[in-house]
Amino acid sequence: MKLDPKTPTGPVAAQWTKHKFDMKLINPANKRKYKILVVGSGLAGGSAAATLAELGYQVHCFCYQDSPRRAHSIAAQGGINAAKNYQNDGDSVYRLFYDTVKGGDFRARESNVYRLSEVSCNIIDQCVAQGIPFARDYSGYLANRSFGGALVSRTFYASGQTGQQLLLGAYSALSRQIGKGAVKMHTRSEMLDIVVIDGRARGIITRNLVTGKIESHVGDAVILATGGYSNVFYLSTNAIGCNVTAAYRAYKKGAGFANPCYTQIHPTCIPQAGDYQSKLTLMSESLRNDGRIWVPKNKGEKRAANDVPENERDYYLERKYPSYGNLAPRDISSRSAKEACDAGLGVGESGMGVYLDFRDAIKRLGQNVIKDRYGNLFEMYQRITNEDPYTVPMRIFPAPHYTMGGLWVDYNLMSTIPGLHVLGEANFSDHGANRLGAxxxxxxxxxxxFVIPYTIAHYLAAHKLDGMTADHPEFKKAEAEVATRTKKLLSINGTRSVESFHKELGRIMWDNCGMARNKKGLTDSLKKIPALREEFWQNAKVLGENEEYNTTLERAGRVADFLEFAEVMCLDALEREESCGGHFREEYQTEEGEALRNDTDCCHVTVWEHKGENTKPQMHKEPLAFEEVKLVVRSYK
Amino acid sequence: MFAFLTSSIGKKYIMAVTGILLVLFTLGHMVGNLQIYLKPEAINKYAHTLQSLGGLLWLIRGGLLFLFVVHVITGITLYLGNQGARPIDYVKPATIKATLPSRTMIITGLSLFAFIVYHIMHFTLHLTDPSFSFLATPEGHMDVHRMLVTGFGNMLASAVYIAAMIALGMHLYHGATSWFQTLGINNVKYNCTIKIIGPVIAVIVFLFNTSIPVSVLTKFIK
Amino acid sequence: MNLTLHIWRQKNANDKGKMVTYKAHDISTHMSFLEMLDVLNQQLIEKNIDPVAFDHDCREGICGMCSLIINGKAHGPWSATTTCQLHMREYKDGDEIYIEPWRSKAFPVIKDLVVNRGAFDRIMQSGGFVSVNTGSAPDANATPIAKEKADLAMAAASCIGCGACVAQCKNASAMLFVAAKVSQFANLPQGQIEKKARVQNMVAAMDREGFGNCTNLLECEAACPMSVSANFIAQMNREFFAAGIK
Incomplete structure (x- = not known):
């Protein structure tokens, strides 16, 4: 596997401009001859499908939900960053770039991050033009807030539903193209394989979730925008349907998987209440702007939160990180919470939680201001926990939330399979080892x-149209493989539910490959996971048949892939002998217990290449060079 | 314009506009009838004045009939459309906040249709009691006062009228407010006021109209 | 606690379907309604009975995927709450719960409690957008928008497209859904240019799909998990009239 990041030459600030000029273009009249398959309809997939159709390409878009409007991007609450500097507080493209590289703990590619910062401003312009009702000041101009550890206010937001509004914006643009016939939308369709012919991605195999029909789709390029794999932990803040299947199938067909162990654990989620729980609910991190995080100083504190006197409370983030305090980055905040709970100071029935207290903010600003800012979050919290956060401190606990790892892509967002492009959370490119909020x-x-519309043309222009059809033997072969696998799942005829396998896998991953890992735990997991997978294929209970709407079958396919993928994740975690970003290797810490990054051995992207069933994947490394932002130890003290 | 009127919202506009005019007629009719509480000559004179309008009277009658027919036909069309929009109903249906009158517009509406047919046969065409045609004032005009007293003296007829006024009250309770929403006359500031207009009109119409047969039966009007 | 559930079972679109009664055991009051159904499904799978199909995804009240008519009410008894956020503390041991799919000619049943809401997508495709191609936007702050207008647009835009308004409406009307989108854009300067065509096209698309007519019962806003106000319907009626007479 050759890893060529195709980074343009020259100073980072000029790279994207130069690259745009250097790339090939396609004559407008010829664009309609190319067919592009977009898998996923979230922010990345939806916006790509809409934009490519506007440009004139034939686009087919696929999603497993009943409508493209439901992708999980919709659940993001807090906001979206852009280097607009509307607040005149010293923000700039360069600062956003700098913050992102640093926030990612120096494990992202500088060139990609700079481009991201550069186009961030265009995004806001585009979204406002689409009629997205961003929050505004009384002046009528856009409002901003500071978010997730940033020292400038660069986050744009729409109530507490920014993700929803941005997704609906992309969905409306997509709907416009569907209405015009420029995009053909396939809902309730799940991608189950990718077809590679002559070394190029030429199509996908999907299963219609309603009829069970296995279908081939031919394209000149394929775009995966299928999100992240946090559900490998079973309990996460992701939607129930989020899965790794599309990305993992691509991996098995030759796409390199980069940094799979990079996952983000979000600090402000509602703690788990019981075993039956199907998912964890995230509350926007913006809560940390006004809430103060604490645990009791004494182990086994039995008093109600409000009865614990001030001098017996440990506001541990404010104590340990005086300049950032409660706004310390996600990984630090999450790990500190876990440490406190592991030390027996956790609160709530399970002891797995810390307080997020609004008492002082309410005293300072009044209940109305707090209600204005967080009203919907408070309501949600109360609905779930039956506790009133205006009077009793919230309880929060970290939960898997986002995966920085993903399919490896070059500067053009193309994976190691030519023609297969990967966007959004599904790729690995921009956030390094930890993603900043918003x-x-x-x-x-x-x-x-703003990226794929340019770079895909460059790829397409380099290849001649060849009139490929689904009759090609490779398509037939892939279809047959998918059908065989489905049949295999249905014929296991075991006694144990698919759900319970997923739960057990999640437990293994959370305990050993979550916020904190160590060699022993990971080595153990690498034994446990194959055993569990073995049992799955012997004893899973999958009812019904293929030719119907079969939710158990759907689930079983996804869990089967998680059971394979989890192993790659643990392997990657084991190989990464350092603590950095969102993850903490217990063997690598300073004397004060802070993360110890290992720039000598680990300043690279780890990329895994599939080498066949039951064979250890091969590890490749893309070295990372930091020319603009000096490698420094992150300090939020 | 045709596309507007045949759309779902257009049909609602038709219901609202014809509805408003019918409400105005109902109020006018009520005020006219209340003259029964004055001396008999008052209402008889009023009736005679109306009768003497000649061509204009027929124009008004024609207009009313038109409004009425359009209101009824559009209402029935909408109702049938709504029925078709949910071919399989819930096994266990429930209502959150829709009022009883708002949910029974088709029932009260059709009842009113039947009543109006009876009402015209009763007091306009005198088909139910041909003797009404021979009630005359000393001037030789129609003695409406006597006709009302005789008509409502019949227990059964009065009961029908009172029942119809319940239906009318319910119909107005929803209808006389609903048109604001339909026509888009809506302002968060005034919505509270708008909401009570229908109920207020409904109560007024019900009380005043019902008072007439009740007064006759209790011999308050002789 | 233990519950008696009466659930609509329908194998596929062509099946006639019927209500089937199940007993659900060991339900915790902390569970969400959908987690209760998960537990039921696990119990059914153990007995080799096809689990009940229902739509769900984010389980945090924003994706609009979950549905269900619970004892006659869309998304159940709690106001401003989706089914996934409804919690079992609402119920007590021995309760009977009727669970039915959204009922509307425009939302045909796919299986059990799962319906096809493609009609909403088609309405959106007819005009639920501002026609701006990527790249042609001016600076975001070029046009100031009064905060009240932006907030009003946001209130309308918060619709999650779940279909509860249709399901709860006695007439199976989609007015609130359409009005929310029409009003979002009608309250913003970006939406003015295509205002007339938008409302006309979207209403025409709505009528084509076979939804019922609005009779101002306001059940829609009462059922709406996002509390989208029926005032937006009045606004759409106004916009539609204005577009019709021009």
Whole structure:
């Protein structure tokens, strides 16, 4: 596997401009001859499909939900970053770039990050033009807030539903193209394989979730925008349907998987209440702007939160990180919470939680201001927990939330399979080892609206149209493979539910490959996972048949892929002998217990290449060079 | 314009506009009838004045009939459309906040249709009691006062009228407010006022109109 | 606690379907309604019975995928709450719960409690957008928008497209859904240019799909998990009239 990042030459600030000029173009009249398959309809997929159709390409778009409007991008609450500097507080493209590289703990590619920062401003312009009702000041101009550890106010937001509004914006643009016939939308369709012919991605195999029909789709290029794989942990803040299947199938067909162990654990989620729980609910990190995080100083504190006197509370983030305090980056905040709970100071029935207290903010600003800012979050919290956060401190606990790892892509967002492009959370490119708050929406839309429309033309222009059809033997072969696998799942005829396998896998991953890992835990997991997978194929219970709407079958296919993918994740975590970004290797810490990055051995992207069933994947490395931002140890003290 | 009127919202506009005019007629009719509480000559004179309008009277009658027919036909069309929009109903239906009158517009509406047919046969065409045609004032005009007293003296007829006024009250309770929403006359500031207009009109019309047969039956009017 | 559930079972679009009664055991009051159904499904799978199909995804009340008519009410008894956010503390041991799919000619049943809401997408495709191609936008702050207008647009835009308004409406009307989108754009300067065509096209698309007519019962806003106000319907009526007479 050759990893050529295709980074343009020259100073980072001029690269994208230069690259845009250097890339090939396609004559407007010829664009309609090319067919592009877009898998996923979230911020990245939806915006890409809409934009490519506007440009004149034939686009087919696929999603597993009943409508493209439901992709999980919709759940992002907090906001979207852009280097507009409307607040005149010293922001700039360069600063956003700098913050993102640093926030990612120096494990992202500088060139990609700079481009992301550069196009961030266009995103806001585009979204406003689409009629997205961003929050505004009384002046009528756009409002901003500071978010997730940033020292400038660069986050644009729409109530507490920014992800929803941005997604609906992309969805409306997509709807316009569907209405015009420029995009053919396939809902309730799941991509189950990718077809590579003569070394190029030429199509996908999908299963119609309603009829069970296995279908081939031919294209001149394929775009995966299928999101992240946090559901490998079973409990995460992702939607129930989020899965790794599309990305993993691509991996098995030759796409390199980069940094799979990079996952982000979000600090402000509602703690788990019981075993039956199907997902964790995230509350916007913006809560940390006004809430103060604490645990009791004494182990086994039995008093109600409000009865614990001030001097017996440990506002541990403010104590440990005085300049950032409660706004310390996600990984630090999450790990500190876990440490406190591991030390027996956790609160709530399970002891797995810390307080997020609004008492002082309410005293300072009044309940109305707090209600204005976080009203919907408070309501949501109360609905789930039956506790009133205006009077009783919230309880929060970290939960898997976002995966920085993903399919490896070059500067053009193309994977190691020519023609297969990967956007948004599904790729690995921009966030390094940790993503800043309000940057996921930015990346999804940057990739879809402003990057792929240029770079895909460059790829397409280099290849002649060849009239490929689904009759090609490779398509037939892939279809047969998908059908066989489905049949195999249905014929296991075991006794244990698919759900329970997923739960067990999630437990293994959370304990050993979550926020904190160590060699022993990872080595153990690498034994446990194959055993569990073995049991799955012997004993899973999958009811019904293929030719119907079969949710168990759907689930079983996804869990089967998680069971394979989890192993790659643990392998990657094991190989990464350092603590950096969102993850903490217990063997690598300073004397004070802070993360110890290992720039000598680990300043690279780890890329895994599939080498066949039951064979260890091969590891490749893309070295990372930091020419603009000096490699420094992150300090949020 | 045709596309507008045949659309779902256009049909609602038709219901609202014809509805408003019919409400105005209902109010006018009520005020006219209330003259029964004055001396008999008052209402008889009023009736005679109306009768003497000649061509204009027929124009008004024609107009009313038109409004009425359009209102009824559009209403039935909308109702049938709504029925078709949910071919399979819920096994266990429930209502969150829609009022009873708002949910029974078709029932009260059709009842009113039947009533109006009866009402015209009763007091306009005198088909139910041909003797009404021979009630005359000393001047030789129609003695409406006597006709009302005789008509409502019949227990059964009065009961029908009172029942119809319940239906009318319910119909107005929703209808006389609903048209604001349909025509888009809506302002968060005034919505509270708008909401009570229908109920207020409904209560007024019901009380005043019902008072007439009740007064006759209790011999308050002789 | 233990519950008696009466659930609509329908194998596929062509099946006639019927209500089937199940007992659900060991339900915790902390569970969400959908987690209760998960537990039921696990119990059904153990008995080799096809689990109940229902739509769900984000389970945090924003994707609009979950549905269900619970004892006659869309998304159940809690106001401003989706089914996934409804919690079982609402119920007590021994309760009977009727669970049915959204009922509308425009939302045909796919299986059990899953319906096809493609009609909403087609309405959106007819005009639920501002026709701006990527790249042609001016600076975001070029046009100031009064905060009240932006907030009003946001209130309309918060619609999650779940279809509860249709399901709850006695007439199976989609007015609130369409009005939310029409009003979002009608309250913003970006939406002015295509205002007339938008409302006309979207209403025509709505009528084509076979939804019922609005009779101002306001059940829609009462059922709406996002509390989208029926005032937006009045606004759409106004916009539609204005477009019609021009």
């Amino acid at each position: 940057s996921a929406l930015m990346q999804g839309l940057a990739d879809g609206y």
